Amino acid sequence: MDVLISGAGIAGPALAYWLARFGFSPVVVERAPALRPGGQAVDFRGEAHLSVLRHMGVLDAVFEAQTSPRDMVFRGLDGRVRSRLPAWFTAGEVEIRRGDLSRLLYEHSAADAEYVFGDWITSLHDDGAGVDVTFAHGQPRRFDFVIGADGMRSAVRRLVFPEYRPTFQGYYFAIWDADGDDRDMVCAPGYVAAPGWLMFKSSVPPELMTDALTAPDVYFDSISRVRMPAVSSGRVTLIGDAGYGSTLGGMGTGVAVVSSYVLAGEMAAGGDAFARYEALIGPYAHGCQGNTGRFLAPSTRLGLWARDRMFGLLPKMPMFARVDMQRATAIKLPEYVPAR
Template sequence: MDVLISGAGVAGPALAFWLSRFGISATVVERAPSLRTGGQAVDFRGEAHLSVLRRMGLLDAVRAAATTPRDMVFRGVDGRERARLPASFTAGEVEVLRGDLSRLLHDASAADAEYVFGDWVTALHDDGAGVDVEFARGRPRRFDFVVGADGMRSGVRRLTFPDYRPRFQGYYFALWPADGDDRDLTCAPGVLSAPGWVLFKSPVPPELLPDELIAPDVYFDSISQVRMPSVSSGRVTLLGDAGYGSTLGGMGTGLAVVSAYVLAGELAAGGDAFARYEALVGPYARGCQGNPGPFLAPGTRLGMWVRDRVFGFLDKAPVFARMDLRAATAIKLPEYARVR
């Protein structure tokens, strides 16, 4: 069995790792010329996330690359501290830079999977027995299955579900390289900023803006969610943010790693693998989705006051502070027979 994976961020290399363990050939195509470095801190929380990393033999390596979690300090425009979001609430059990995690997953799968950088999928032709794939630069190839693991702006999703658009959640964010403490935040109604990033409320829908704001080292996007009746069509399916994305939602990385394990195991089991994958991962993924905009940058002064009071309770009410664990652990991971 030959599987094409579009995207070499987190979900794609994690899927490539598990496919090889189940005796399935994987090819990963990535539009960027190399692995993306740096990026924001991402985290794993709860036994479901940690269990998959443990089964991969990567938990110790992830912990070795972990960052030191810090409180997020919210300040008014006058510089005075208004509230503090505890690190215990934001960082999960282990926090790591996205680029470091991507490198670990790539290195763990590169010996068994084919990686093609600087190319991307331009057309898919599913004839029921396989998928003929056209690329921007490489020669056409045929695969048994295709998986879009290419993020919120998934090209595979656009080709497979051309009428679908992610749901705009009323906020935008921008990221850029900067010196300074990115956990020291300045806030006003509907706006939150720190060195290297800004989050702001806006009624302008994404359709009236370009997909990305192109500027040196700046990334600009909407806060959106991907909620689809089905993430599969024929021999093509979606994984991670491409199928269940929730921009800055907080649990997308753990969800991607868990979903990759399930998808690979179901493909190895044969039969109607995509249906079983969706039945298990779909409810779990939707429970992990959220909109951080109103939580972090409420649009009114009253909303900011309420936010500040809620943050003050988190350290005093650990049960409330760890409610996210209910969503992160709300899946029973199957045991799949591994080839190696």
């Protein structure tokens, strides 16, 4: 069966790998002309994340490419240290730059998947037996299934679920290349920044923040959350941030990798695969969602004081400090048997 995947970030290549293993023929279409390099560090936490990487055969390569996480030191505008967020709290078992992970997953799946860069879906027509797809540049094609793995601003979601948009969480962030890897964060109410990194609170809605506001080498976006009653319709479904996104700190990378394994396995099992996929992944992904802006950059002086006190208590409260690990492991993965 032919499966079209929109998006070659993290979820798309991971899903392409598993679909090929289960006997499908995946095609990945990516709007960007090439893989996007760089980006912020992402991490994996707990056995659910690591076991899928291990079964994919990429865990060793992830460890080889890992970054060296350091404590995040928060300073006031006067330069004095206010608090410190330990590296073990922010980085999980292994941390890797998003661009490095994306390329690793692409290289691991490219031999068994067709990749089309510089193109995107413009329309979908699901007639119950298949999905007719048109593209901005390529010729129309027909697929058995279509999967939206195209992020928080998913084009597939807009086409199939136009009534659902990400919920703005009141903050924006920007990431760009900067010299060094300084983890010292300058903070004030509703604001936190470091070399190559900025987060701030704003009441301006995302639709008014156009791409023209930032330079091409700056990644700029809102902190938002995707929460839908269902992420599937007919022969189309969503995965990763497209269906369950939570900008920054929502363990989206781990959720995407786990979801790719579950979705491919359920599709291979046949029947009402998308319903089973949603029933297993939905509660898991929702439990990992949060608002990093409110956590790192409280909007009041009292909020900053409370944040600093909480960070100071983390080493003394291991059960509270590892609530992220509890969320990351809150799923029992089925055993699927690949076709090859």
